[in-house]
Amino acid sequence: MQIQPILAALKQHKLATFLIAMEIALACAVLVNALSLIVNRLSAMHILSGVDEASLGTIVVTGFEPQQVNDLNARMITGLRAIPGVESVDVITSVPFGGRGLVSGITLDRKHYDSVIEFYVGSPGTPEALGLKLVAGSVPSTDDYQPLVGRDYFPASSRVLITRALAGRLWPDRNPLGKEFWMAKWQFRVSGVVANLAVSRYTEYGERGAEWCVFVPALPGGQLAGTYIIRAQPRQLDRVMVAARAAVAKIAPGVVLDEEDSHTISFLRARFFQADRTMAGVLVGVIVALLAVTAFGIVGLASFWVAQRRKQIGIRRALGAMRMDILRYFQTENFLIVSFGIAIGVALAIVINLVLMKFFEVPRLPPWYLPIGVVVLWLLGQLAVLWPALRAASVPPAEATRTV
Amino acid sequence: MFGYYLTLALRSLRRNPALTALMIVAIAVGIGAAMTTLTVLHILSGDSLPGKRTQLFFPQVDPTPADLYNAHHPLNMMDYGSAVDLWNARRADRQTLVVQSPVKVSAPGVDRPPMMLTLLATTSDFFPMFEVPFEYGGGWTAQEDKNRVHVAVISSDLNDKLFAGQDSVGRTIRLKDSDVRIVGVLEPWRPHPLFYDVEGSVTGNMVSMGYYGKPEDVFMPFFAALDVNDGNFSQFTCWGRGPARPGHLEDSPCLWVALWVQLGSAAKVADYRAFLNNYAQQQKAVGRFANTDTRMLDLMQRLDYEQVIPGNVKLQTWLAVAFLAICLFNMMGLLLAKFLRRAGDIGVRRALGASRQAVCAQYLAEAGMIGLIGGIGGWLLTLSGLWLVRRQQMPYSDLVHVDVSTFIITFVLAVAVSLLAGALPAVRASRVAPALQLKTL
Numbered sequence: 001m002q003i004q005p006i007l008a009a010l011k012q013h014k015l016a017t018f019l020i021a022m023e024i025a026l027a028c029a030v031l032v033n034a035l036s037l038i039v040n041r042l043s044a045m046h047i048l049s050g051v052d053e054a055s056l057g058t059i060v061v062t063g064f065e066p067q068q069v070n071d072l073n074a075r076m077i078t079g080l081r082a083i084p085g086v087e088s089v090d091v092i093t094s095v096p097f098g099g100r101g102l103v104s105g106i107t108l109d110r111k112h113y114d115s116v117i118e119f120y121v122g123s124p125g126t127p128e129a130l131g132l133k134l135v136a137g138s139v140p141s142t143d144d145y146q147p148l149v150g151r152d153y154f155p156a157s158s159r160v161l162i163t164r165a166l167a168g169r170l171w172p173d174r175n176p177l178g179k180e181f182w183m184a185k186w187q188f189r190v191s192g193v194v195a196n197l198a199v200s201r202y203t204e205y206g207e208r209g210a211e212w213c214v215f216v217p218a219l220p221g222g223q224l225a226g227t228y229i230i231r232a233q234p235r236q237l238d239r240v241m242v243a244a245r246a247a248v249a250k251i252a253p254g255v256v257l258d259e260e261d262s263h264t265i266s267f268l269r270a271r272f273f274q275a276d277r278t279m280a281g282v283l284v285g286v287i288v289a290l291l292a293v294t295a296f297g298i299v300g301l302a303s304f305w306v307a308q309r310r311k312q313i314g315i316r317r318a319l320g321a322m323r324m325d326i327l328r329y330f331q332t333e334n335f336l337i338v339s340f341g342i343a344i345g346v347a348l349a350i351v352i353n354l355v356l357m358k359f360f361e362v363p364r365l366p367p368w369y370l371p372i373g374v375v376v377l378w379l380l381g382q383l384a385v386l387w388p389a390l391r392a393a394s395v396p397p398a399e400a401t402r403t404v
Numbered sequence: 405m406f407g408y409y410l411t412l413a414l415r416s417l418r419r420n421p422a423l424t425a426l427m428i429v430a431i432a433v434g435i436g437a438a439m440t441t442l443t444v445l446h447i448l449s450g451d452s453l454p455g456k457r458t459q460l461f462f463p464q465v466d467p468t469p470a471d472l473y474n475a476h477h478p479l480n481m482m483d484y485g486s487a488v489d490l491w492n493a494r495r496a497d498r499q500t501l502v503v504q505s506p507v508k509v510s511a512p513g514v515d516r517p518p519m520m521l522t523l524l525a526t527t528s529d530f531f532p533m534f535e536v537p538f539e540y541g542g543g544w545t546a547q548e549d550k551n552r553v554h555v556a557v558i559s560s561d562l563n564d565k566l567f568a569g570q571d572s573v574g575r576t577i578r579l580k581d582s583d584v585r586i587v588g589v590l591e592p593w594r595p596h597p598l599f600y601d602v603e604g605s606v607t608g609n610m611v612s613m614g615y616y617g618k619p620e621d622v623f624m625p626f627f628a629a630l631d632v633n634d635g636n637f638s639q640f641t642c643w644g645r646g647p648a649r650p651g652h653l654e655d656s657p658c659l660w661v662a663l664w665v666q667l668g669s670a671a672k673v674a675d676y677r678a679f680l681n682n683y684a685q686q687q688k689a690v691g692r693f694a695n696t697d698t699r700m701l702d703l704m705q706r707l708d709y710e711q712v713i714p715g716n717v718k719l720q721t722w723l724a725v726a727f728l729a730i731c732l733f734n735m736m737g738l739l740l741a742k743f744l745r746r747a748g749d750i751g752v753r754r755a756l757g758a759s760r761q762a763v764c765a766q767y768l769a770e771a772g773m774i775g776l777i778g779g780i781g782g783w784l785l786t787l788s789g790l791w792l793v794r795r796q797q798m799p800y801s802d803l804v805h806v807d808v809s810t811f812i813i814t815f816v817l818a819v820a821v822s823l824l825a826g827a828l829p830a831v832r833a834s835r836v837a838p839a840l841q842l843k844t845l
Contacts, residue, residue: 015832016744019737026730030723037719062520063508066635151650184646223650249517256508256520271797278796279716286437286723290730293430297734300426304741360715 006333013305020301021341024377027294028345029352032373034283036353036365041280044207045273049096049265050163050196052131054234055087057241057264058095060227061248063256066151069225072252076228077220079251083243085236091123091220092229094200097272098261100227101200102153106183108170115169116203117212119183121154122229123220127161127194129231132215135164137177137192140217144191148222154183158216159191165211167193188214201272206361226255237264291376295384302330302388306395313392314399323393330389331382338381342374349373405762406769413770416746423742424774427735431778434731435818436785437724443786443810444793445721447803448616448713450596453535453703459497460533460599460703461665461673463490465684468659469643470694478697480602480662481640484654486687487661491527495679496665497672498529501626503661504606505636509622510578511566521562522606523579524620525629531557531588533666534600539563541573541588549625554632557588557623579622582632593619596803597712599703602662603640604712605799615712616800630654676700732825735774740829743767750833751841764834771826772819779818786814 010017059080064072073091080089094101102121105113122130124145132139139161146155167176167190176190197213205212218224232240241264248257261268270277306313313326353365417424453460466478467486482490491499507523510516530536531543544555556577563572576583597615598605605617624632635651639658647656667673680698687693701709743750750763786806793804 013741015828016737016740019733019740023730023733023737026726026733030726030730034723062506063518254518256518258520274797275714275716278798279720282720283723286727289433289437290727293433293727293731293734296426296430297737300423300738301741304423304738304745308741308745356719360719362719 003332003336006329006336010333010336016301017337017340020297021337021344023294023297024338024341024381025344025348027290028342028373028377029348030290031287031376032345032349032369033352033356033365034287035372036369037362038280038283038287040363041276041283044210045276045280047198047207047210048196049198049269050130050132050194050211051096051265052231053096053265053269055231055237056095056130057230057232057237057244058092058098058227058262058268059230059244059248060098060100060258060261061252061255062226062258064226064252064254066222070221072255073220073225075252076248079247080228080230080244083240083247085232085240086244087231087233088125088129089231090126090129090229091224092126092227093119093121093224094227095229095265095268096198096200097265097268098200098227099268099272100261103199103201103203104183106181106188108181110182115166115212116205116209117166117214118199118201118203119154119214119216120197121148121216121218121224123218123224126217126229127215129229130197132161132197133195134161135193135195136175137161137190139192140215145217145219147219148224151223152186153223154186154188154216155218156185157187157189158218160188160217161192161194161215162190163194163197163211163213165196166213169209169212188216291380294377295380298334298381298384299388302334302385303391306330306388306392309392310395310399311402313395314397314402317395317397318400326393326395327389330385330392334381334385334389335378338377342377345377346370346374406765409766409769410773412766413773416770417773420742423738427738427774428778428781430731430734431775431818431822432781432785434728435778435782435814435821436789438728439782439786439810439814439817440789440793441717441721441724442813443790443806444717444800444804445713447805448597448717448800450599453595453599456533456535456666457703459666459668461496461667461676461700462703462706463663463665463676463680464699464701465490465680465687465693466695466697467687467693468641468695477695478699479641479659481659482661482663483657483659484661485692486683487663490663490680490683493679493683496676497668498533498666500527500530500533500664501661502526502530502600502602502664503626503629503637504601504603504620505629505633505638506606507579507622507633507636509562512576512578512583514566516566518578519565521621523622523624523629523633525626525633526623527626529666530600530623533664534595537591537593539589539591540571541586544587544625549627552628552631553625554582554584554628555587555625556584557590558586559619559621560590560592561618562621563589577622579624579632580636584624584632594803595619596800597707599707600664613799614714615707615710616798616803673700728821732821735822735825736828739767739771739826740832743829743833744836746833747836747841750836751838754836754838755842760834763836764830767830767833768823768826771822771830774826775819775822776815778822779815782818783811783814786810 077089080086102119105116107113127139140159144159171179176193179190181188196211199210199213203209230244245262356362464478465482465486467483487501491501503525505523506520508518509521510518527549528544528546539560563569572586572589575586603612604615605613637651637653639653639660642658644657647653647658653660667676677700684693684696684698688696790804790806794801
């Protein structure tokens with residue numbers, strides 16, 4: 001296939017060629033960036049919570065006085081356990097995706113606070129109820145669960161579980177077992193490492209710190225009251241949660257059930273990622289609309305050019321060109337225009353990504369997204385031009401003799 | 405003549421129905437996407453207190469020790485001592501303290517389980533300063549602030565829940581363990597963004613909803629609220645050993661109180677800045693402050709600083725604009741091809757005496773007509789786009805609405821974009837050399 005005559009023909013339509021190429025360039029730039037954003041949203045949404053989401057729900061009550069907590073915990077644990085289908089009830093400060101967690105900066109040397117992490121304080125049996133997967137060390141023993149004094153958030157010194165992600169953050173490439181860290185006056189020593197455990201809400205570190213969590217064993221009472229984690233068979237969980245929410249008024253009259261936050265973990269997870277899901281949906285919508293508009297633009301323009309060149313096509317056919325040659329001509333022409341557009345588009349995509357990185361919390365564009373965008377637009381161009389090109393190929397040679 | 409161009413345009417559009425439909429759909433989709441995101445962005449940008457935006461200021465000092473970890477000094481809140489000192493100084497036209505806390509609310513004689521709501525501890529200037537509208541009664545006096553009187557203003561929402569929307573001034577609500585007399589009930593009030601709150605709106609359990617949630621349900625005189633809801637206050641941050649008794653922060657090394665002031669003139673603003681710097685210097689001299697940094701942003705700067713508009717919304721707007729640009733290029737290419745294909749007609753018109761401007765106007769009329777029809781589609785798509793936004797469970801979803809200006813802007817934008825797309829092709833069409841075209845006929 002000779003490219004020279006195609007280029008010569010395109011020179012007659014410089015402006016239109018340029019416009020369609022610009023459209024493709026913009027489409028390429030937006031497509032690649034949107035794809036990267038979608039993958040970014042999806043990967044944020046798919047973080048592992050590290051707990052048995054399908055089996056767990058939480059009941060949150062508020063509006064009680066410090067002197068009531070022991071009575072409240074006892075009533076709630078007994079009352080909720082009595083609901084048929086409930087396997088266990090434990091007291092915890094917050095649950096993954098539940099919002100309201102204990103979040104604070106920690107320090108390794110008691111001078112510099114560097115990472116902001118989430119503290120899950122839980123009663124005996126909580127790691128088992130959550131279904132945390134231990135990868136190193138050991139789970140807290142009975143003696144590790146100490147009472148909370150006064151209105152302290154933690155025991156003075158505790159043996160804790162941390163996540164693999166937090167271990168990697170605090171002591172990269174070193175064995176975290178036995179290491180210490182501090183928060184204000186409280187000391188924590190790592191006794192075990194769990195595979196995953198997600199935060200109840202993002203800290204200032206956002207998705208990067210989504211698994212920077214520690215589990216602190218403690219006995220119920222003091223600050224550890226009001227939030228309960230219920231475990232049940234997945235199939236019974238919804239029923240159990242309805243019953244549990246209804247039972248609170250009888251179990252502990254006078255306290256306030258938090259309607260917003262007393263849900264299954266799956267529900268809380270869905271709510272937590274609502275904005276991400278919307279964003280991903282919008283991005284998919286934009287990509288589809290953009291590809292459709294671009295494709296139809298190509299169809300429209302190519303059809304026009306075919307109609308305009310019927311006579312020339314007829315002459316070529318009369319001079320011996322095969323149908324395949326005509327088809328190839330339009331396909332090659334499209335390939336050239338799209339390639340030109342893509343060349344600008346790739347550069348534009350990188351520029352847009354740099355701008356987005358500057359103004360929004362958007363990750364760097366992985367380089368392999370560029371070839372994806374290139375291939376998609378090449379294919380789109382070829383598909384779009386196929387119908388007009390086939391119409392061109394069906395122009396009879398006799399056309400050459402007409403309308404001269 | 406213009407009417408004639410419209411007739412010509414219609415005829416031309418009908419000649420290539422598929423191509424016309426293609427352009428109309430492209431413009432409609434582009435406009436629909438752009439208008440949906442622009443409407444949301446416009447609503448979120450809000451315009452709380454248009455008359456006062458240049459008069460409201462957010463003074464900040466830095467009471468934290470020199471080595472406290474945080475990059476953004478001075479921080480958003482102050483300790484009790486500094487905030488009350490500045491408030492007591494009365495150096496602004498109006499000044500008000502704000503602190504949010506979760507409170508248990510019930511009403512004697514009302515059969516309804518207690519609720520956890522947010523209490524705003526504030527001072528009497530709050531209501532006139534932020535132009536808060538009252539349905540019944542009104543705020544409290546400066547004297548009542550000082551005397552720690554147990555009075556409250558409640559939201560219209562809470563009044564509906566507890567008193568079925570009746571005038572409840574004079575009735576009593578129970579906040580934690582105290583009976584408090586209602587002195588005012590607000591009209592439905594939903595400022596957006598919720599500019600005066602430091603960490604945005606919070607639910608009764610202090611879970612942040614960002615800046616587009618609802619205002620607090622109960623408002624009480626600052627000092628009285630500290631008494632009534634003692635034990636339930638939470639700190640923004642602390643240093644040293646933190647509060648001796650959690651939830652009670654008056655005497656703690658913690659940041660938890662914010663201050664807003666109203667300053668009516670540039671001179672007053674300058675004076676207040678000097679006063680603030682002076683205060684910081686003085687506190688450093690007595691050894692209470694380690695840093696003398698101060699900051700005083702006005703309302704709009706403050707909203708910018710907090711980046712209250714969600715990044716996602718801004719990103720979506722840019723996406724929509726990029727998409728509209730693609731539609732623009734698309735339409736431009738198609739119009740160009742279409743107009744130039746009619747070079748013969750143009751040649752005849754030019755030879756018969758039409759000026760270049762006349763040819764240009766004719767084709768612009770055609771482009772404008774596509775825009776107008778596309779605008780109808782764009783309007784429908786905007787309506788469905790906004791309907792989708794309303795269905796999302798975002799804190800701002802219920803704020804999304806359409807009005808006459810959205811309607812008008814949609815069409816103006818659609819026609820403007822079409823004319824922009826049509827300009828270049830129309831100019832090219834008008835440049836067709838008549839002689840050359842007539843020869844080939």
